[in-house]
Amino acid sequence: MRGENTHSIPIAEPRLGPLELEYVRDAIESGWVSSAGPYVRRFQDTFAAHCGSKHALSTCNGTVALSLALAAIDLRPGDEVIVPSFTFMASAATVIHLGARPVFIDSDESCWCMDPNLLERLITKKTKAIMPVHLYGHPCQMDLIQEVAEKHGLYVIEDAAEAHGAEFKGRRVGSIGDIGCFSFYGNKIVTTGEGGMVTTSDDELLERMEMLRNHGMPRDRKYWHPVIGYNFRMTNIQAAIGLAQMTRIDEFIAKKLEIARAYSIAFDEMPTLSYQMTKPWAKNVYWMFSILLESEDKRIRLASHLDKAGIETRPLFIPCNEQPSIHNLYTDVELTPIASRISRIGLSLPSGTTLQRSQQQQVIEAVREWTETAHS
Structure with a gap:
């Protein structure tokens, strides 16, 4: 990414074009620059369809996508989440922010993702979820992970920040676990500058994430807050960039x-x-x-x-x-x-x-x- 980078061959740069500029200009000229604009819904619907999930909900970055997913499963102090040690720190930090503990699992030697054969020995009465990270674009072995999760009644939160479009046995990541989490940072395959997305096919989890993302307000009652929420929303300008990116x-x-x-x-x-x-x-x-x-x-x-x-x-x-x-x-x-x-x-x-x-x-x-x- 450019910035102050003096390398003639950078590690990665965003690929932006005329359509991104057209959509951003349209968002600005329409006056819909905050999270209420129409590009947000269009981007969410397009991304959900691409992943093969029933729902997608945009966020202001990929880290809070993980935070939102973990809050939606009611992760609490004393709970544990199995997380690969070999991942960006946000995967573990979001668990810690909610008072829970990350329990670290080692990697498969060839593909570098979490080794699902090590899961059973790490599960305790405190375990609430497993967080497979699709590392550097390679999917985890989701059938074995899902099998262990179902056996023990655990949630599966996919960290797919680096893996837009990756597939496990023909199924796209983000559509396999209970919730998928994506990042649209400037060096990701699809970018909105900063931004993120959660995907799910569970209606109840979607409703809870919608409420938590929007200050704890339900869909049908404005300024009523049955839970303490966050402001994790994506702007219409970000979504305009994302929608244009999805065409390519x-x-x-x-x-x-x-x-x-x-x-x-x-x-x-x-x-x-x-x-x-x-x-x-x-x-x-x-x-x-x-x-x-x-x-x-x-x-x-x-x-x-x-x-x-x-x-x-x-x-x-x-x-x-x-x-x-x-x-x-x-x-x-x-x-x-x-x-x-x-x-x-x-x-x-x-x-x-x-x-x-x-x-x-x-x-x-x-x-x-x-x-x-x-x-x-």
Whole structure:
């Protein structure tokens, strides 16, 4: 994303066009700039249809989408939510904000999402929900997660912030669990600048989320507040951008897959590198294409080499259970060795939908040059 970025090849940039400008201009000229405008409903309906969910409800960002979902299931102090350690901190922080505790689960070694085979041993009488995170665009193994959740009477809250359009066995993420949560931050596949969405096919959960999102007011009685709510609403201007983006979501995903194919073909010829593998039951939308080096030192050295070449990279997420804020709260934090190893040696490469083929080739050649030098 541009801002003050001086890299000639950025990690990601939003892909905006004339339709976004047309819709935003229309929203401004209509006077409907707050959350009551018509683009909000149109964006919600379009997004729900795309996901295969009965309902979608927009929010002001992806983090509060998670907060809204957790509040809707009445998460309380003393409850526990099973969360992958290998995720952006918001997944765990939203649990903590409601007074509950995140219980961290380790990753599958090949696709990096939560390992559902570890769920049973983490469930206690306090467990209220499981939060699968569709990491870097790869879906979790939802059938096993749903099976465990149903067995124990748990909610499933999908964190699909990075996975617009990803699929598990032909079903799009956000339509499988009780509630799906999405982010539309500027580097996501679909963006509204800041923004988010919750999806559900449960009418009761929708009604509760609508009320909580709007200061605790029910649909049929203004200025009456039976619950303490929030202002988590999206503006009509944001929704105008989102609706325009949805006309090209298939194009965006196709570009992501094209980028991933080119990287995969090139890196298969470099035996010292590996990358996130796609399971046979998954449609991975590759929000970020990330590689693994042989060591943390080599990851740092490659990042430095690419930076000097004008190529922006990012390290992978530092696991939540390694964060000082978590250790300040809990003394008995679960260890997740696979997530920890992947995090230390992983590097995300330029993966945005504005990435040109010539730019991607520069990235590949720069990586190849470094690997040949580093192992000569």
